[in-house]
Amino acid sequence: MSDNNTPYISFIGFARNDDYVPNRAERHNFSLNFLIQQLKDFQIPSEIILVEWNYSDDLPPLAETIKITVETSWTTLRIIRVPAKHHQRYKHWQLKPFHVGAAINVGVRRAKGQFVLPLASDVFFTDACLKKIASRDLDLNSFYRCDRYDIDANALENFTGNRDDFFSRCVANIKVHHTYIHQESSFQIADLHTNGSGDFYLLSHQLLSQIRGSKEGDDAGAFDIDSLILHALNGLGAKQVLLPDDCRVYKLFHGK
Numbered sequence: 001m002s003d004n005n006t007p008y009i010s011f012i013g014f015a016r017n018d019d020y021v022p023n024r025a026e027r028h029n030f031s032l033n034f035l036i037q038q039l040k041d042f043q044i045p046s047e048i049i050l051v052e053w054n055y056s057d058d059l060p061p062l063a064e065t066i067k068i069t070v071e072t073s074w075t076t077l078r079i080i081r082v083p084a085k086h087h088q089r090y091k092h093w094q095l096k097p098f099h100v101g102a103a104i105n106v107g108v109r110r111a112k113g114q115f116v117l118p119l120a121s122d123v124f125f126t127d128a129c130l131k132k133i134a135s136r137d138l139d140l141n142s143f144y145r146c147d148r149y150d151i152d153a154n155a156l157e158n159f160t161g162n163r164d165d166f167f168s169r170c171v172a173n174i175k176v177h178h179t180y181i182h183q184e185s186s187f188q189i190a191d192l193h194t195n196g197s198g199d200f201y202l203l204s205h206q207l208l209s210q211i212r213g214s215k216e217g218d219d220a221g222a223f224d225i226d227s228l229i230l231h232a233l234n235g236l237g238a239k240q241v242l243l244p245d246d247c248r249v250y251k252l253f254h255g256k
Helices: 024-041 100-110 126-132 163-172 204-210 225-236
Strands: 010-016 045-051 076-080 116-119 123-125 142-145 147-149 174-178 200-202 239-240 248-252
Touching: 010 024, 010 100, 010 174, 024 045, 024 076, 024 123, 024 163, 045 100, 045 123, 076 100, 116 204, 123 126, 126 248, 142 225, 163 174, 200 204, 200 225, 204 225, 225 239
Parallel strands: 010 045, 010 116, 045 076, 142 239, 147 248
Antiparallel strands: 116 200, 123 248, 142 200, 147 174
């Protein structure tokens, strides 16, 4: 891991050491090592921040289940622990183990990168996404979007380490394509690509700070907060940039 103090991009995720999704630890380790290898291959100064939100004192900390196998000087990994008392201040906290917006905000406040990309524990970015980041020509006043594809977990089976093979499997195992749903003019709202936006909105730390991150609200449901981020950015005057089709985020389908 690197001691780089000026990462170009901060990936901010949230997780916890329990099976809130099936095979959480195995899938999380797979996706983390996959991303770290990409960041190494494309030589992107970067950091990954994991917010361990609402953790149980009865289980080992997340750090004990994270297994990083990639040796690199391009990426640092930090884990920030947030005790359950902070989750319990939101209404209906018993019904949802995470407040996604609040967890991401914890990471945003501590991020060192010039740009920020929230990171779920079971997503994979195509190499085209990493090439775009590696070009270091991202605009400080734009936010970048690409389509999300939900894939069957069969794509992970017997992975040999060849990314071309893995992405071919992703294409063969697509279950849902979250494409751009255009807004009719009669709705009188901005026509933004909000469908599946929580799994890929790339923007400058400066812009995200200007809108003060995610709107947390009073309850743990945090419904539609990712769409609200895009509308807030649009209201601020930021430009939406749609990345080409080869820029995709693949997400493991788990029925939730």
